[in-house]
Amino acid sequence: MDEIIRHILEILENDARTSPEEIATLTGTSAQEISQTIAKLEETGVIRHYKTIVDWDLVGENYVYAVIELKVTLERNQGYQVIAERIYKFPEVRSVRLLSGNYDISLTVRGKSMKDVAFFVAEKIATLDQIQSTSTHFVLKTYKEDGVILHEPESIVRLPITF
Amino acid sequence: MRPPCDPSKFIAEAVKSIPPSGIRRFFDLVSGLEDIISLGVGEPDFITPWHIREMCIHSLEKGQTSYTSNSGLPELRDELTRTYYRRYGLDYNPASEVLITTGVSEALDIAIRAVVNPGDEVIVVQPSYVAYVPSVILAGGKPVIVSTHREDDFSLTAETLKPAITSKTKAIVLNFPNNPTGAIMEQEGMEDIADLVVENDLFVISDEVYECLTYGGKHVPFSSLEGMKDRTVMLNGFSKAYAMTGLRLGFAMGAPDIIHSMMMIHQYSMLCAPITAQIGAIEALRNGKVEMERMVREYDRRRHFIVKGFNSIGLECFNPKGAFYAFPYIGDTGLSSSDFAERLLNEKRVVTIPGDVFGEAGEGFLRCAYAASLDDLRKAIEGMGDFVDGLKR
Numbered sequence: 001m002d003e004i005i006r007h008i009l010e011i012l013e014n015d016a017r018t019s020p021e022e023i024a025t026l027t028g029t030s031a032q033e034i035s036q037t038i039a040k041l042e043e044t045g046v047i048r049h050y051k052t053i054v055d056w057d058l059v060g061e062n063y064v065y066a067v068i069e070l071k072v073t074l075e076r077n078q079g080y081q082v083i084a085e086r087i088y089k090f091p092e093v094r095s096v097r098l099l100s101g102n103y104d105i106s107l108t109v110r111g112k113s114m115k116d117v118a119f120f121v122a123e124k125i126a127t128l129d130q131i132q133s134t135s136t137h138f139v140l141k142t143y144k145e146d147g148v149i150l151h152e153p154e155s156i157v158r159l160p161i162t163f
Numbered sequence: 164m165r166p167p168c169d170p171s172k173f174i175a176e177a178v179k180s181i182p183p184s185g186i187r188r189f190f191d192l193v194s195g196l197e198d199i200i201s202l203g204v205g206e207p208d209f210i211t212p213w214h215i216r217e218m219c220i221h222s223l224e225k226g227q228t229s230y231t232s233n234s235g236l237p238e239l240r241d242e243l244t245r246t247y248y249r250r251y252g253l254d255y256n257p258a259s260e261v262l263i264t265t266g267v268s269e270a271l272d273i274a275i276r277a278v279v280n281p282g283d284e285v286i287v288v289q290p291s292y293v294a295y296v297p298s299v300i301l302a303g304g305k306p307v308i309v310s311t312h313r314e315d316d317f318s319l320t321a322e323t324l325k326p327a328i329t330s331k332t333k334a335i336v337l338n339f340p341n342n343p344t345g346a347i348m349e350q351e352g353m354e355d356i357a358d359l360v361v362e363n364d365l366f367v368i369s370d371e372v373y374e375c376l377t378y379g380g381k382h383v384p385f386s387s388l389e390g391m392k393d394r395t396v397m398l399n400g401f402s403k404a405y406a407m408t409g410l411r412l413g414f415a416m417g418a419p420d421i422i423h424s425m426m427m428i429h430q431y432s433m434l435c436a437p438i439t440a441q442i443g444a445i446e447a448l449r450n451g452k453v454e455m456e457r458m459v460r461e462y463d464r465r466r467h468f469i470v471k472g473f474n475s476i477g478l479e480c481f482n483p484k485g486a487f488y489a490f491p492y493i494g495d496t497g498l499s500s501s502d503f504a505e506r507l508l509n510e511k512r513v514v515t516i517p518g519d520v521f522g523e524a525g526e527g528f529l530r531c532a533y534a535a536s537l538d539d540l541r542k543a544i545e546g547m548g549d550f551v552d553g554l555k556r
Binding site (some may be wrong): 006025027028156160162 | 189199201208292408467514
């Protein structure tokens, strides 16, 4: 991979708000070149989306998250893509992954309450023809989300001067 | 009643003759101050990668708390020789040509003691790490200073080196990538120096602890030059590349006679390096490349940021190609390095290290470590900009 592209992607993955000017300073290139490269990365789908990771607990918005494991029966001529597309259209569904192992598909679902999530799984997911079984795990606490630690880590004390 | 005693009369002359450390004086000035932004730290601001720490913890859980052989764990020496063969084609024998030490500091001390006789001259290239001159003095040798300059990108040339060589010259201490300038050496210049080394039958002590921290170029170990392997002891460690400063682990690679002589001193002083750190180092060599490269990329971004920042506030800054130090020129302000750094500390609470701490050739410069967060670098540049503007008024 081009070193500049790698720098741009890492910087934006770490902080999507970093401006082209600042990325240019950090990589020793011009802001124009950075803007053009970012535009290309967006067009080609390398950069899919910019989003914010929010600690909703801190603002008193107590969402309930659950990880749902699904066993799927595939119909003739239909792969996992079809069932995945069917499921990811629900706004409650935050992520859909195809897994190896005992289960086929893993979902992350967000609702306002445990009842919300339970009804959603029971009425919308479990009733789909291809679903053999579901297993719901409610999230009790999130410590790290998409690489971001959701609490203040203890700071390490360094000497102010060393050799 | 027994008479009182003056303990200072027992102190050895060699210790008394060590010049006072400028960095120590500055450390005393800084200690106790709060709300400071420090660019004075010569260590990574990253924590040792988790997989390395995890291996250290695991080894402690297993009860691996014993001595190792004097030379270090055989697995670590094997891993090191494989690494250097892979990186540079350097072929060292793990049994006889590698010594694991307690940090590069120990490796430096025992390398000099293994080579220097009282009265021998040792060339030290400055600006450079503060320990070289005292280590030569403690070994009974005479340090001879050769200066590098901004005009030459702080690189060493055979022409600047030649006049310093006398019939008493025994060795040269090299340090590239360099602390404090961040300079590296290009292979072409190194070949000329290698010729000079052979002509004058000299030995080279090459401190390459910043080897992995280069930007845009590949490091060339001095020992990889033709005919230099047996004339060079390469000193290196895990502190900078793998953010393992507190684990204190270094190593030396060189000809069997040199390594054996160093080991003779090592076995009666340190005995062996800590086993926990050695196990962490094996993990670093086997699986640490990705994390190390990630840290280097981050330093690279900060390097661009700080160099541009210094130039924008009117402090001309040489573009460093290695290590994690920027070395801006402050000579135009009319202040000495020490005065500048001291006033900057008192007025803007920004810690930098005066360049003269690293030898006279460093006068007129500041060492600024960019092993600090971008936020801190931004604040430091702002504070320094205000300070420089204030000097002009």
